[in-house]
Amino acid sequence: MTSKKEEAARLAAAALDPAIMSRPERRTPRIAMNRVTDFTGELEKVERDLNEARRRLALHDGARPTRKLSPELVKASKFANRIERSFEGPSFEAFKQEILSAGGNVQPIKVRRIGPENYEVVFGHRRHRACLELGLQVLAMIQEDMSDKDLFEEMSRENEQRKDLSAYELAMHYRRGIDLKLYRNWSEIAAVLGKTKSLMSRYSALAGLPDTVVNAFRSPSDIQPKWAEKLRQVIDVDSAAVMSAAKAVAGKSLSPKRVYEALINRSAPEFTRVNFSFGTWHETEKKATIDIDKTTLGPEKLESLRLFLASLQPESSPG
Structure with a gap:
């Protein structure tokens, strides 16, 4: 600790020159960086969730509130991407059991109207097929006035979010x-x-x-x-x-x-034949031949081929 004499000397000097008086140290408040990092991470997650919500909302833009439809009134889209095997096997049977247990599809499919009481699937073909086979009504959002291009592009965007496709x-x-x-x-x-x-x-x-x-x-x-x-x-x-x-x-x-x-x-020899619209190319280790259908190639192209082959001949040695 500072002695009384030293403190008195310091005060005396300060009286003569106030600049000598030490100023109290101002410390920047310390922030727990881990809390800032956690908060930033939460903000990023909220933003991601918001963007996902906007994307899903865009898919349903213009659609009416959900209602249950007879699956017989809904047909698969002509742009449907599901192969028939997607509706077979243990995986699809388990999927159907989930829908049966829930009394129907909880997540609605989306359809477009193509008649007074007829619809076409925009997305949700597996849910529609499951309800059809189970004899359950299918929960659906109905989109009015949707063009083929709009349907195709919306189906494509929805496909990108699916891991099972x-x-x-x-x-x-x-x-x-x-x-x-x-x-x-x-x-x-x-x-x-x-x-x-x-x-x-x-x-x-x-x-x-x-x-x-x-x-x-x-x-x-x-x-x-x-x-x-x-x-x-x-x-x-x-x-x-x-x-x-x-x-x-x-x-x-x-x-x-x-x-x-x-x-x-x-093996290499099996890939020595190449099929063209006008003939077939055959190749061995030492020779290459081509069988040409003259009627397919035509006189002009035949002549061009002759000229090209002639151009490949080495020039005669002088002598």
């Missing part, structure tokens, strides 16, 4: 948008739905797989999007070999990856 089902959903002339191509769908072109390329390849290849898997839902482009490549090289492999493994108890590997891991 497979890549194959999504791919077939997008393909229907093109097949039914809502969109010109996959690029247009990508732009409308905010998807990358590379992702849509995978969906396009997946939707374009032949039925024989799809049926080689226990379920189309087993086919991974990243496999689709490779499968398309080997099919383009030698369709016959891949179809033969697909038939050989169909119905066997193989994992999805084993089926995929059986389809793509062919």
Whole structure:
């Protein structure tokens, strides 16, 4: 502690020069940082929940309050993405049991009116099918005056939030948008739905797989999007070999990856034939030949081919 003499000297000096008097230290209030972090985290969670609520509210925009409908009055959408296997097996039976126990679907489906007392599913096909098979009325929101494009895009947005929908089902959903002339191509769908072109390329390849290849898997839902482009490549090289492999493994108890590997891991000689619309290319280790259908190719293109082949000949050695 400061002695009395030292304190007296300090006070005397301060009387001569007030600047010497030490000012009381002002301390910044200390805040418990962990409390700030917790509070910030809570705010972020509230914001996420609010955005999710807004998204769900947007899906129901313009819909009337829910009411129960006879499921026979509701038909599946022509853009429906569910494959028939989605309505079979233990998983769907358990789903039906949940709805039966609750006395109906607690979460309403959404429908659009297509007649005085006729409706089409916008989303909720599994709930609708379950109620139909159980003989229960289906709880639904009814949307008036909804265009095909609005239905397709709303169904697509709702699909993105569902974890049980497979890549194959999504791919077939997008393909229907093109097949039914809502969109010109996959690029247009990508732009409308905010998807990358590379992702849509995978969906396009997946939707374009032949039925024989799809049926080689226990379920189309087993086919991974990243496999689709490779499968398309080997099919383009030698369709016959891949179809033969697909038939050989169909119905066997193989994992999805084993089926995929059986389809793509062919020996090199089996991929030496390439089919074109005008002929077939054959290739061995030392030789390549092409059989051309002259009637398909036509005289002008045949002449162009001759000229091209002539251009490949090495120049004659001088002598």
